Amino acid sequence: MHAQSVKNSQTVSITSKLSHIYQAHSYRIAVFSRFLAAILGGYTFTAVFTSLLSITLPLKKSDAVLLSVSLTILIYSCVFIWVFAVKSLIRIWITILLTTAGLALLLSVLKGWL
Amino acid sequence: MMHELLQFSLCLLAFNCFALAKFNHYREVFKTRPNEKQSKQFLLAAWISILLSLVLSVAQHSGYGALLFCGYIAVSLLILMIFYSFKASWVKVMSMLNISVIILSGLFLSVF
Amino acid sequence: MKENFFRSMTWMHTWVGLLVCWLLYLIFYAGTLSFFRDEITLWNQPALHHVQTTETRIAQQKSQIIAGFDYLQNTAADSPRWGIYLPSQREPQLNYAYEKPRPEGQRFGGWQDHFIDPQTEQTIEQPRATKGGNFFYRLHFDLHYLDVRTARWIVCFASLFMLVALISGVVIHKRIFKDMFSFRANKGSRSWLDGHNVSSVLALPFHLMITYTGLITLIFMLFPYPAMTAYEDGVRGLFNDVLPTNVRSKSSPESAPLTDIEGVLDHVYTNWPNADLTQISIRDPNKASATITVRASTGTQLRDQTPTLLFNGVDGSLIAKSAAQLSNTEVFYDSMTALHTGRLANPLLRWLYFLCGIAGCVMIASGCIMWAKRIRKRMKKQQTASFGVKLVEALNLATLMGLPLATCAFFIANRLIPINTVERADKEILAFFLTWLAVALFALFKRTKAQWRQLAWLNAVACIAVVLINALTTDGNIISYFQNGQWALFSFDLLCIVFAGLFVVQAKKIPTQIQINTQMQGSRRSAKTKLQEQS
Numbered sequence: 001m002h003a004q005s006v007k008n009s010q011t012v013s014i015t016s017k018l019s020h021i022y023q024a025h026s027y028r029i030a031v032f033s034r035f036l037a038a039i040l041g042g043y044t045f046t047a048v049f050t051s052l053l054s055i056t057l058p059l060k061k062s063d064a065v066l067l068s069v070s071l072t073i074l075i076y077s078c079v080f081i082w083v084f085a086v087k088s089l090i091r092i093w094i095t096i097l098l099t100t101a102g103l104a105l106l107l108s109v110l111k112g113w114l
Numbered sequence: 115m116m117h118e119l120l121q122f123s124l125c126l127l128a129f130n131c132f133a134l135a136k137f138n139h140y141r142e143v144f145k146t147r148p149n150e151k152q153s154k155q156f157l158l159a160a161w162i163s164i165l166l167s168l169v170l171s172v173a174q175h176s177g178y179g180a181l182l183f184c185g186y187i188a189v190s191l192l193i194l195m196i197f198y199s200f201k202a203s204w205v206k207v208m209s210m211l212n213i214s215v216i217i218l219s220g221l222f223l224s225v226f
Numbered sequence: 227m228k229e230n231f232f233r234s235m236t237w238m239h240t241w242v243g244l245l246v247c248w249l250l251y252l253i254f255y256a257g258t259l260s261f262f263r264d265e266i267t268l269w270n271q272p273a274l275h276h277v278q279t280t281e282t283r284i285a286q287q288k289s290q291i292i293a294g295f296d297y298l299q300n301t302a303a304d305s306p307r308w309g310i311y312l313p314s315q316r317e318p319q320l321n322y323a324y325e326k327p328r329p330e331g332q333r334f335g336g337w338q339d340h341f342i343d344p345q346t347e348q349t350i351e352q353p354r355a356t357k358g359g360n361f362f363y364r365l366h367f368d369l370h371y372l373d374v375r376t377a378r379w380i381v382c383f384a385s386l387f388m389l390v391a392l393i394s395g396v397v398i399h400k401r402i403f404k405d406m407f408s409f410r411a412n413k414g415s416r417s418w419l420d421g422h423n424v425s426s427v428l429a430l431p432f433h434l435m436i437t438y439t440g441l442i443t444l445i446f447m448l449f450p451y452p453a454m455t456a457y458e459d460g461v462r463g464l465f466n467d468v469l470p471t472n473v474r475s476k477s478s479p480e481s482a483p484l485t486d487i488e489g490v491l492d493h494v495y496t497n498w499p500n501a502d503l504t505q506i507s508i509r510d511p512n513k514a515s516a517t518i519t520v521r522a523s524t525g526t527q528l529r530d531q532t533p534t535l536l537f538n539g540v541d542g543s544l545i546a547k548s549a550a551q552l553s554n555t556e557v558f559y560d561s562m563t564a565l566h567t568g569r570l571a572n573p574l575l576r577w578l579y580f581l582c583g584i585a586g587c588v589m590i591a592s593g594c595i596m597w598a599k600r601i602r603k604r605m606k607k608q609q610t611a612s613f614g615v616k617l618v619e620a621l622n623l624a625t626l627m628g629l630p631l632a633t634c635a636f637f638i639a640n641r642l643i644p645i646n647t648v649e650r651a652d653k654e655i656l657a658f659f660l661t662w663l664a665v666a667l668f669a670l671f672k673r674t675k676a677q678w679r680q681l682a683w684l685n686a687v688a689c690i691a692v693v694l695i696n697a698l699t700t701d702g703n704i705i706s707y708f709q710n711g712q713w714a715l716f717s718f719d720l721l722c723i724v725f726a727g728l729f730v731v732q733a734k735k736i737p738t739q740i741q742i743n744t745q746m747q748g749s750r751r752s753a754k755t756k757l758q759e760q761s
Contacts, residue, residue, distance in 0.1 A: 187576025
């Protein structure tokens with residue numbers, strides 16, 4: 001009983017410490033998270049999206065790849081800007097993760113990887 | 115070379131007209147306020163001139179011409195920036211010179 | 227929400243730009259110089275200064291190639307690779323090169339050049355070892371001391387940030403066209419903002435184009451995924467599909483006589499009558515796996531992949547040829563690389579590219595300075611500057627003023643290092659980086675206006691020194707270049723003088739401490755007199 005309460009108080013102190021750190025640096029963490037979403041999230045989304053594009057475009061195989069490759073930068077920069085334009089960080093992460101996962105699922109179904 | 119000169123001076127004229135269509139720049143050059151009609155005329159002239167320049171350069175060199183056209187834009191903006199910021203009183207002379215170059219090179223090209 | 231959007235874009239523009247601005251300045255600077263890559267290499271090799279383009283350049287090519295085969299067969303029959311580089315407008319000399327024997331465990335032994343004056347058909351003495359314009363070209367995306375792959379990833383991300391900063395920059399300047407031609411000089415940070423705007427707008431199509439296409443040149447490293455999805459063996463599979471002349475057979479040790487080159491050339495000229503050939507490369511000459519690759523110039527077409535013919539080196543049969551007609555997508559992709567490298571450019575367009583490149587450098591530099599100034603202003607109340615501000619200011623001074631000085635040092639070193647020095651080319655590059663390091667150390671100590679002024683003067687002196695030392699150590703100078711019509715060399719020296727002039731103007735424009743004090747006193751006095759008048 002006693003031990004448990006000690007443990008509880010420890011976890012409480014750790015979480016409170018964490019939340020304290022978060023509050024103290026919340027601005028920095030939000031900025032860091034936004035950059036992370038833009039760079040890494042944008043990269044993965046673009047990679048999956050253009051891969052899907054390269055096998056779905058109704059063109060010759062090499063043409064489809066070249067076209068999707070040429071468009072990657074456009075897509076990447078659009079996602080990048082979108083991440084900074086949207087206010088809610090949580091919405092950004094959810095949208096990126098969901099769309100990327102959805103596209104990846106579609107891609108693996110089409111390629112028969114599953 | 116005459117082709118390039120004509121294309122460039124058309125581009126320069128176009129941006130000069132764009133500038134004169136703006137209230138502040140017009141006032142600096144002519145010391146009077148432009149009326150609505152004048153501004154519209156300048157804009158019209160500018161669009162005609164810049165499209166002509168683009169069409170001419172693309173017609174002559176195709177893709178390469180479009181690239182050259184971007185370069186012409188940069189040079190004309192640089193020239194105009196210098197004139198309007200430091201020597202606004204010379205803009206009239208510069209425009210006269212510009213128009214005469216267009217006419218001369220146009221004549222030269224149509225004759226030869 | 228709308229107001230918020232603009233604010234978040236402004237915020238992003240500042241931060242995304244700042245994180246990489248010094249690196250971007252380096253990339254833009256080196257890239258701008260790379261437009262004159264061949265001309266810089268020529269300047270760095272005084273032995274080639276007197277070679278001139280012949281009027282019958284294209285007609286001579288056939289006999290030059292045949293003579294080249296004879297020469298290489300006699301001097302380097304067992305070399306793994308030969309190359310015949312035909313004269314072009316920008317590089318008037320003829321070069322028969324072969325690969326030197328490979329050291330143990332290395333994949334490449336380095337080229338042994340043999341330069342020939344196409345006019346007199348005489349061998350030119352071996353020019354001094356130098357990287358020339360290629361140094362700036364590689365610096366542009368390989369950053370020299372870093373591992374090539376790491377460096378390219380860094381450059382890619384910096385360029386991506388640049389693209390994002392450009393787009394957001396356009397978005398936030400809603401009123402960009404209101405006073406587009408105004409540059410308010412001598413107005414402090416207002417002038418810097420104007421300078422930033424003007425240099426961006428001036429060449430906006432160029433900036434967007436060069437950043438986007440620059441990323442496209444490295445796209446298969448950045449995003450190999452589409453090719454990996456569509457092809458079994460990824461990017462290699464794509465290249466083999468798109469570029470049939472790209473196939474490479476395994477080297478065989480078996481020896482076999484080389485085919486008669488005249489037969490191959492007949493084949494070339496029936497395929498391409500009046501072709502302007504640029505280079506012939508021979509892999510594994512006198513081996514069973516020998517191949518001969520013939521490349522022609524693309525001229526002023528927006529096309530980067532050169533027309534290529536690949537021959538079997540033993541029986542002289544055609545193995546593969548590049549597609550005569552590209553599909554729309556291929557044209558789209560290929561023209562982007564061509565746009566970036568600007569190899570197609572004639573002198574007029576090349577100068578326009580150069581001018582736009584400088585506008586890009588000015589844009590980045592003014593952005594860096596403006597930001598440092600703003601933070602300084604905000605800092606005033608606390609008196610002591612934080613580490614961050616000091617770092618930003620030091621980096622500004624070191625990069626913006628250090629790079630031109632280092633470049634001058636590179637050129638001066640080219641003329642002053644003795645010709646027979648071991649690893650001479652690397653010593654020139656060392657001079658570049660040591661100078662830059664010196665400026666950086668200098669900037670660590672102090673970064674006030676006085677330092678900017680001193681470095682501006684130093685840069686001006688260095689630019690003039692390049693021209694003077696060139697005149698003293700070689701048999702030509704800026705006047706003789708003008709008289710002999712050596713325009714590449716003349717423009718080089720002239721540009722040095724122009725930049726020296728610009729640095730002098732810069733040094734004069736930076737107010738000294740005394741001037742600042744008197745200005746402040748003056749403004750205070752006028753304020754006082756105004757007050758008195760009012761009272």
